[in-house]
Amino acid sequence: MENWIIYILNGLYFASFLFLTALGLSIILGVMGILNLAHGSLFAIGAFMAAWIIGALGVHAPVSIFILALFAALILSGLMGLVLETSLIRPMYERALEYQLLITFGALLLIEDLIKMTWGGTAYYASKPFEMMGILSIGDNQYPLYFLFAMLITVVAGIGIWLIMAKTRVGIMLRAISMDREMAKAMGIRTGRLNTLAFGMGAALAGLAGALVVPTTPALLGIGMEPLIIAFIVIVIGGLGSLKGALVGSLIVGETRSIGIVLFPEIELPLLFLVAVIILVFKPKGLFGR
Amino acid sequence: MLNVKNLIKDFGKLRIINSAGFKVKEDEIVSLVGPNGAGKTTLVNLISGHILPTSGEIEFFGHDITFASPYRRIEMGIARNFQITNLFENSTVLDNVRICLFSIYGKIKRGLLPASHYGKITQEAVDILDLFGIVSKKDLLPPSLSEGDKKILDTAMAFALKSKFLLLDEPTSGVATGDKFKVMDTIVSAIKREKMACMIIEHDMDIVSDYSDRVLVLTEGAIIADGKPKEVMEQDNVKEILFGVRV
Amino acid sequence: MRFIGQFLRPKSFVYLGIFIVLLFMPKVLPIYQLMLFESGLTFAIMSLGFNLLLRYTGLLSFGHGALFATGAYAVGMMGRYFPELYRIEILIPVALLVSLIVSALFGFICVRHTRIFFSILALALSMVLFALLVKLYDITGGSDGLHIDLPSMFGKSFEGMRRPEFLSGAYYYFLLCTFAVSTIIMLGIVNSPFGKALQSIRDNEVRAEMIGIRVRRYRWYAFVLSGLFTGLGGALWSFVNGHITPEVAEWVFSGEIVYMTLLGGFMVLEGPIIGAILFTYLKLYAVSITQYWMFIIGATLIILVLLLPEGITGGFVRLFSRIKKSEATGAA
Numbered sequence: 001m002e003n004w005i006i007y008i009l010n011g012l013y014f015a016s017f018l019f020l021t022a023l024g025l026s027i028i029l030g031v032m033g034i035l036n037l038a039h040g041s042l043f044a045i046g047a048f049m050a051a052w053i054i055g056a057l058g059v060h061a062p063v064s065i066f067i068l069a070l071f072a073a074l075i076l077s078g079l080m081g082l083v084l085e086t087s088l089i090r091p092m093y094e095r096a097l098e099y100q101l102l103i104t105f106g107a108l109l110l111i112e113d114l115i116k117m118t119w120g121g122t123a124y125y126a127s128k129p130f131e132m133m134g135i136l137s138i139g140d141n142q143y144p145l146y147f148l149f150a151m152l153i154t155v156v157a158g159i160g161i162w163l164i165m166a167k168t169r170v171g172i173m174l175r176a177i178s179m180d181r182e183m184a185k186a187m188g189i190r191t192g193r194l195n196t197l198a199f200g201m202g203a204a205l206a207g208l209a210g211a212l213v214v215p216t217t218p219a220l221l222g223i224g225m226e227p228l229i230i231a232f233i234v235i236v237i238g239g240l241g242s243l244k245g246a247l248v249g250s251l252i253v254g255e256t257r258s259i260g261i262v263l264f265p266e267i268e269l270p271l272l273f274l275v276a277v278i279i280l281v282f283k284p285k286g287l288f289g290r
Numbered sequence: 291m292l293n294v295k296n297l298i299k300d301f302g303k304l305r306i307i308n309s310a311g312f313k314v315k316e317d318e319i320v321s322l323v324g325p326n327g328a329g330k331t332t333l334v335n336l337i338s339g340h341i342l343p344t345s346g347e348i349e350f351f352g353h354d355i356t357f358a359s360p361y362r363r364i365e366m367g368i369a370r371n372f373q374i375t376n377l378f379e380n381s382t383v384l385d386n387v388r389i390c391l392f393s394i395y396g397k398i399k400r401g402l403l404p405a406s407h408y409g410k411i412t413q414e415a416v417d418i419l420d421l422f423g424i425v426s427k428k429d430l431l432p433p434s435l436s437e438g439d440k441k442i443l444d445t446a447m448a449f450a451l452k453s454k455f456l457l458l459d460e461p462t463s464g465v466a467t468g469d470k471f472k473v474m475d476t477i478v479s480a481i482k483r484e485k486m487a488c489m490i491i492e493h494d495m496d497i498v499s500d501y502s503d504r505v506l507v508l509t510e511g512a513i514i515a516d517g518k519p520k521e522v523m524e525q526d527n528v529k530e531i532l533f534g535v536r537v
Numbered sequence: 538m539r540f541i542g543q544f545l546r547p548k549s550f551v552y553l554g555i556f557i558v559l560l561f562m563p564k565v566l567p568i569y570q571l572m573l574f575e576s577g578l579t580f581a582i583m584s585l586g587f588n589l590l591l592r593y594t595g596l597l598s599f600g601h602g603a604l605f606a607t608g609a610y611a612v613g614m615m616g617r618y619f620p621e622l623y624r625i626e627i628l629i630p631v632a633l634l635v636s637l638i639v640s641a642l643f644g645f646i647c648v649r650h651t652r653i654f655f656s657i658l659a660l661a662l663s664m665v666l667f668a669l670l671v672k673l674y675d676i677t678g679g680s681d682g683l684h685i686d687l688p689s690m691f692g693k694s695f696e697g698m699r700r701p702e703f704l705s706g707a708y709y710y711f712l713l714c715t716f717a718v719s720t721i722i723m724l725g726i727v728n729s730p731f732g733k734a735l736q737s738i739r740d741n742e743v744r745a746e747m748i749g750i751r752v753r754r755y756r757w758y759a760f761v762l763s764g765l766f767t768g769l770g771g772a773l774w775s776f777v778n779g780h781i782t783p784e785v786a787e788w789v790f791s792g793e794i795v796y797m798t799l800l801g802g803f804m805v806l807e808g809p810i811i812g813a814i815l816f817t818y819l820k821l822y823a824v825s826i827t828q829y830w831m832f833i834i835g836a837t838l839i840i841l842v843l844l845l846p847e848g849i850t851g852g853f854v855r856l857f858s859r860i861k862k863s864e865a866t867g868a869a
Contacts, residue, residue, distance in 0.1 A: 035653050035654075035656070035657055037599075037657070037660075088839060088843075091843060092842075095846075097652065097653055098591075098595075098597045098652070098656075099842055099846065101597060101599075101653065101656050102597070102795070102799070102838065102842050103839060103842050103843075105599065105792060105795070105838070106834075106835045106836070106838035106839035106842065107835065107839070108792075108835070109792060109831040109832065109834055109835025109838065110831070110832055110835035110836060110839070111835075112831050112835075113829045113830075113831040113832035113835065114832065116828075116829065116831075117829060117832070225664070225788060226664070229657075229660065229661045229664055232657050232661060233661065236654070267668065267669070267672055269664060269665055269668045270665045270668055270669055273661065273662070273665045277646060280649075284649065284650075338747075360746060360747060361746070361749060361751060364747070364748070364749040365749065369747075369748075370747065372744075372747075376741060376743065376744045376747075377741065377744065378736070378737045378740040378741050378744065378745075379740050379741070380736065380739075380740050381733065381736060381737065381740065385733060388733070389730075389733050389734065389737050389748065390748045392730040392733065392734070393734070393748050393749040393750055394748075394749065397730050398730050398731065398734045398749075398750060399730075399731055400729055400730045400731060402722070402725045402726070402729055403725065403729055404725065404728035404729055405728055405729060405730050405732075405733055406728070408730065447748065451748060451749070
């Protein structure tokens with residue numbers, strides 16, 4: 001029985017960085033109408049940055065160094081997102097959506113090799129924070145405190161985004177754009193700048209997610225591809241444009257993955273996909289889709 | 291042929307169509323008039339299957355099509371054009387019509403021989419374009435047509451679907467005033483030749499009185515008048531609605 | 538009669554000429570160049586299939602590598618489990634059948650959604666297939682993959698022959714003819730009523746529905762056809778490569794498929810063919826001078842999208858029409 005509690009808690013850990021990634025993807029999709037294929041690469045930038053900092057500085061890494069690493073990852077990915085949006089995506093607004101997909105795909109390829117150029121092709125291990133935080137005992141089982149830390153960061157980030165969206169002027173404008181772009185433009189909202197902001201936010205969230213994951217998974221080339229697909233599955237399950245959907249979606253996917261690893265090891269991705277397909281058959285617009 | 295009974299359409303709390311009921315006979319030309327926002331396009335959408343009603347019945351040749359899919363209704367013989375011209379921008383004018391013919395003749399699945407091989411259908415497409423006066427433009431692409439010609443093409447496509455009942459949403463809007471009657475002549479003579487029934491949404495009352503067998507006046511979702519053009523337009527309530535004349 | 542008639546145009550004679558020239562390639566090219574060219578031909582068949590979806594149906598698939606892999610693995614698995622049936626006249630139809638089934642399934646899942654979702658769903662599906670190919674080691678050989686033996690062709694066995702010899706002999710002509718036939722079939726499809734229906738769906742979904750075309754169903758048909766061509770390419774390629782690994786199902790190769798089609802230009806039928814063949818040489822060259830291959834295709838893809846979205850053939854078409862225009866005005 002206690003094993004199952006552990007599996008569920010593990011699922012929550014997966015759900016955490018999934019939620020951040022999916023939230024980022026959803027913001028970009030909602031505000032700009034673009035499906036950012038480079039999202040996984042932005043995740044990867046965050047992962048490598050954090051892993052590198054921890055490896056380089058964190059020999060006796062207190063938690064503060066890790067927090068620094070998180071921020072650095074977040075900022076680097078966010079900046080990359082801003083660069084991408086202004087240089088590549090903006091010229092594509094007028095073009096067909098397929099071109100936007102192609103350009104984000106080109107960006108994906110570029111960034112993957114940029115990562116290779118910057119950090120080389122080896123794996124970066126950054127397990128110090130994980131080890132440092134220690135273990136919590138639940139009955140006979142042990143639960144890493146790091147997982148709880150990751151969930152905490154996720155909750156903080158999630159609340160932060162929610163506050164921005166609900167309470168600030170900028171957030172309200174972003175939501176207006178995502179609901180009806182034409183109307184928002186007609187009301188004088190400067191969509192150009194806000195698009196850039198949205199993309200930067202989404203990118204930063206992806207980077208943060210990547211950084212959160214490195215204490216348990218080494219940063220490797222191609223690390224971002226699966227999160228991209230799974231984040232997409234989360235959005236599809238949860239429904240486009242819904243924060244609640246992203247949350248519920250990531251919980252479902254996180255738990256499915258956690259249980260899947262135990263029951264059907266080796267085929268987590270196909271299993272996730274199967275779950276998504278089944279949900280879509282009954283609810284083509286996702287669970288909370290508009 | 292077409293029998294609409296107690297049709298109601300609500301969008302949330304808003305009742306757009308309020309218990310509309312009327313009949314259309316085979317090869318009758320009926321005009322649907324009314325002020326803006328009365329629900330004319332919604333009514334056409336309900337008949338073509340684009341939207342489904344909240345309650346009520348639509349019968350076509352005795353069959354209940356109230357909730358039938360648009361495909362089903364096309365198969366049964368209902369076709370429509372669009373208020374905002376809705377064409378295949380990257381295909382030639384000829385192809386725009388030809389595709390409708392392929393579809394209605396069930397040849398649309400044929401995948402090996404080139405379209406030009408289907409001589410009879412191609413010729414028929416040319417004939418239809420000729421009937422509507424745009425055959426000279428058959429190899430052009432829609433973006434290079436005038437607004438009026440686009441409307442005509444749109445109508446020609448609906449016509450090509452060989453339906454028994456054609457729904458036309460403002461077929462002459464966007465057409466230069468001088469040409470409106472020419473366009474209507476073309477459309478109406480083609481329709482009458484094929485013995486099609488037709489329901490036209492129109493704002494131009496001259497066109498309505500010249501070309502319709504009957505007129506339906508729709509206001510706030512309800513039909514307040516139904517009869518021959520001359521009679522209907524003499525009715526006080528109609529005059530008030532349409533011309534703002536207080537009697 | 539008119540069907541034959543469309544083949545009596547000047548263009549057709551040019552192509553016939555090219556075909557005849559290509560028949561002599563084995564005599565002219567050194568063997569490794571020939572093998573590269575053969576790879577290019579198989580990619581060309583694959584790209585024709587890909588472009589049926591992109592140009593004619595308006596759907597951009599980032600997962601076509603999976604369909605390519607399906608064809609190749611069909612051959613490999615036949616070799617492993619039914620070696621007594623390892624004849625090309627059986628292998629190709631089997632590969633087509635397997636491709637049919639897989640694309641029917643993939644397509645069914647993907648076409649039910651909007652065009653953007655379609656693209657990433659295709660990517661997701663290909664990653665699922667990739668994961669399965671890697672994990673199911675016992676059946677598929679896992680990441681080691683499967684070896685592809687030389688098949689017998691129409692009764693003639695090539696056992697004991699070395700692969701380069703096989704590829705410069707009977708196989709080359711078989712491949713070339715298959716390529717020609719595929720191109721002709723694709724030409725027929727895109728000009729047929731069915732092809733016109735696909736184009737109308739691409740241009741105006743709503744209107745297509747309103748004239749009685751069941752959009753979802755036709756997209757599915759297009760996907761299956763596309764999968765057949767792509768799977769055929771994969772099967773034919775497996776003989777050239779001699780080996781099949783899960784990598785071709787991965788997103789990188791799917792991206793390369795998109796890339797080569799865009800490079801050649803997706804607006805005309807010949808575009809993807811040219812793009813595919815060019816790409817094989819480009820890749821070989823680029824990979825030999827740098828390890829940052831993805832950067833190169835990423836950067837050039839972006840440049841293509843920004844500056845030359847219709848690819849090389851598109852550039853030529855525009856150049857050609859500009860020349861024609863200036864001739865016309867010059868004469869006037």
